[in-house]
Amino acid sequence: MLRRAETNGARVLRGASARGLARDGERWRVSLPAGAVTAREVALATGKHDLRGHPRPSGPQGDLVGFKMHFRLGADARGALSGRVEIGLFPRGYGGLEPIEDDRANLCFVISQAALAASGGGWAGAFDRVRACSARFEALLADATPLFERPLAISRIPYGLVRRTTEGPWLIGDQAAVIPSFAGEGVTFALHGAALAARAMLAGKPAAAFQAELARDVGSQIRLATALSRMIVHAPVQRLAQLVAPAVVRWLAGATRLKAPSPSSAAPVSAARG
Numbered sequence: 001m002l003r004r005a006e007t008n009g010a011r012v013l014r015g016a017s018a019r020g021l022a023r024d025g026e027r028w029r030v031s032l033p034a035g036a037v038t039a040r041e042v043a044l045a046t047g048k049h050d051l052r053g054h055p056r057p058s059g060p061q062g063d064l065v066g067f068k069m070h071f072r073l074g075a076d077a078r079g080a081l082s083g084r085v086e087i088g089l090f091p092r093g094y095g096g097l098e099p100i101e102d103d104r105a106n107l108c109f110v111i112s113q114a115a116l117a118a119s120g121g122g123w124a125g126a127f128d129r130v131r132a133c134s135a136r137f138e139a140l141l142a143d144a145t146p147l148f149e150r151p152l153a154i155s156r157i158p159y160g161l162v163r164r165t166t167e168g169p170w171l172i173g174d175q176a177a178v179i180p181s182f183a184g185e186g187v188t189f190a191l192h193g194a195a196l197a198a199r200a201m202l203a204g205k206p207a208a209a210f211q212a213e214l215a216r217d218v219g220s221q222i223r224l225a226t227a228l229s230r231m232i233v234h235a236p237v238q239r240l241a242q243l244v245a246p247a248v249v250r251w252l253a254g255a256t257r258l259k260a261p262s263p264s265s266a267a268p269v270s271a272a273r274g
């Protein structure tokens, strides 16, 4: 995607961390380690990290901490996981394990701050909770070798946040809206927001109109996913979830998905530009 952007005339700066963003007359000024760039419009797409001076409001479910680790699984577990995503629920959290490239497996899970503190405050105790969430997870992770020295971790994720307007920058991806991770839809929403913003900019629409349109496209899915996410971290609901028919789960999962693209985003960007 970066290569295509460059081919289409974009100047791509790699490894240049934005330190600040402020109004400079009619333009925006982005401070970089080696100077600054100015622009008429600016899109804020820093994902999970807020740019100094531009904090996001907290979301309705803001007490979860996320962990990610890659593993080399044992041979039996690799076979058992092939082509699947395993979701496991445990008191005050949930996680997913899936095969990825190079014969590795990716484990991501979220756990409430309180449960993390109760299990020792670090990766070891939290991982024990995930492993013990079911006999299936226990077996899959039994001979797993971690491939990072330390897990990646993120706290204060504003799950459920949907920003309906903006005071200037075009807000894209997790800066605009954050769907709970179990939905597996965050990347789709981020790409949809980027395409919508590109078309809106080319059509000369103001940032606030784009922000309202994006919020309309993803708002109900995020509301539903957040309500489910708040429920499924509770043990009684987890027991109930085991009794729910697969058809109901499929319907609920479908309701968190991006619906058909809105009319303004249906045409390719190059066509909109033409």
Ligand SMILES: Cc1cc2nc3c(=O)[nH]c(=O)nc-3n(C[C@H](O)[C@H](O)[C@H](O)COP(=O)(O)OP(=O)(O)OC[C@H]3O[C@@H](n4cnc5c(N)ncnc54)[C@H](O)[C@@H]3O)c2cc1C
Residues within 6 Å of the ligand: 016, 017, 018, 019, 045, 046, 047, 048, 049, 051, 066, 067, 068, 108, 109, 110, 154, 157, 172, 173, 174, 175, 181, 183, 184, 185, 186, 187, 188, 190
């Ligand atoms: C535990 C967990 C599990 C998840 N699982 C899934 C899943 O299975 N499927 C799914 O679709 N989504 C999942 N998500 C959500 C998904 O990761 C995000 O929704 C998605 O990555 C958002 O895209 P983005 O472009 O907004 O942000 P990111 O993908 O975070 O990209 C932001 C980019 O901005 C850069 N950046 C940040 N600050 C600066 C700065 N100051 N200057 C310059 N560059 C900067 C970063 O380096 C990064 O490259 C999960 C999230 C979590 C926390």
